[in-house]
Amino acid sequence: MNNQNNVEVQVLKTVQLVPFALGNSREKSNREARKNLTESIKEAGGVLQPILVRPTANESKFEVVAGFGRWESCIELGFEDIPALIKPMNDNEAYEAQLIENLVRDDLTIVDESRAAQKFITMYQGDYSAAAERLGWTQKKLNDRVQLLRCCDDVLNALNENKIKIGHATILSSFSEKLQIGTLGNIINENWSVEYLKQRAGKAKKYLHTAKFDTKDCTACPHNTSHQIGMFDFNVSDKAACAKLSCWNVKTDEWLKEQKKLAEEKYGTVILLVECSSADRNTVSSASVGESQYNEGCASCESNVVIMDDRSGREGQTLESQCIDKVCFAKCVKAFNEPDNTQKIEAETKANSIEPSTSKSASISTKKPQPVAQKTPSAVLELEKKLIHQEAEKIFANEAWYVNGVVLASMAITTGYKPAFFKKSDSFNENVLACKPISNEQIQEAINQAVTASVSSNAKTVDSRFVFQQQALMISAMATLDNAKDIITAAWNPSEEVLKNYTGAGIKGLCVSAGFDKAFNDCEANKSAKHSFSKIAAKSKGDFIKAILAFNFDWSSFAPDTIFKHLK
Structure with a gap:
């Protein structure tokens, strides 16, 4: 056993290894390359380059994160031992490590x-710049690779099998799926060159009545084929077509960008279909993870995104409630499906329209479980911390222990003097909080000693750059109060400024958790006007917020669970 960069290297038995829980990310395995790998391992008498594994809950087992080929070759050859780098990793870290390892393989196809x-x-989450940087690619290379995924599976398979060239696939990527498949057969059977396909593609046309964008500027365009239709044709609007597809594509892309912008205002993160495989996302709902988990966790999570279709003829169609954190989703589903899980009981009761029992046993079974942590939008987090800070300021600004504690903790850092009741660490916040149980007399005496130390001929400045985080300290101070939750709950208010930072699904989740949806639907005035919560929730985010604020609902006993997590 040895150690490389703090990663343990050990010889393991091949029977100790199991596949990575999220599978192998490689699209296909090159048979010839695998055969050569097996031969080289056979000649060497074993694997020379360790595989990458991580420990599992079973102490005797390890998951293969990277090096599937070497592991499988060893099994094929009957080798019992294999060297491995043992590195503790969470699912996301392991998955990313596997992707990176697969990208440095010589036999990686362009489809891979x-x-x-x-x-x-x-x-x-759709950030091309961050993705390109992590991959070590230029953004152009990233864009080019994504563009290829606009091709249907038949085209991608033909490209993988070298039946067509990348130039063919690039041109076909702008066609509809039906046209891609039909043209692919001609390319292969008639041996079309890339240049010939380009010429044929240049003659293609698209009917203007199928355009997503406004075609009023197309009326007088010389590339509008309606100018070539005879005067006795009465179906001009249906037959008019665009003969300049480069212009068509530009206008369609501009229209799609605007639709995406509008969708982002309502939903939050919007990712194009070509940017997210169906294998990398799951539809999340109260049926899959439980009502409380969905409303209090998933609805407002940054990983809950909307997928927007960008395929030819389907541009702008949206698919909501798509979770792109496979690891967290799997944990939520598992938690929901655990035996005797109370969320599942509640969901099934509601689905079967059965009123919950008021018996003692029923009250025990319907206790709300703790939701799995969510990735709350950063804007919401900042507002929550600001609210706690403001409430803490009202309480602690004139508290003697706090004021004197700040003075003493500051002097401890700038002079090096530390009273006995301070923590061993140099944390300014911890030292201030350590003053709370200390009498004012003791704190004042410590301040006097710090002053004496500061004027001593032996005094020296410990850190002239001292700056402390006021907000973090205020939140920590608030957490020391027994009634902190009551104070925050009373202060939280769903104003327009607050709600606009949530996604549409997040706002809906708040309303359901607070009981707003039920109160809105039970209102006799709303019933008479045929207004329902589902109808206002379907509006644009701005109109949804206006409808919420216009309804008289008592929010005084509610605050989102996420705000209390700052107190931990």
């Missing part, structure tokens, strides 16, 4: 690269 690009864009 495209799939990897797609996975990294999904992981980075």
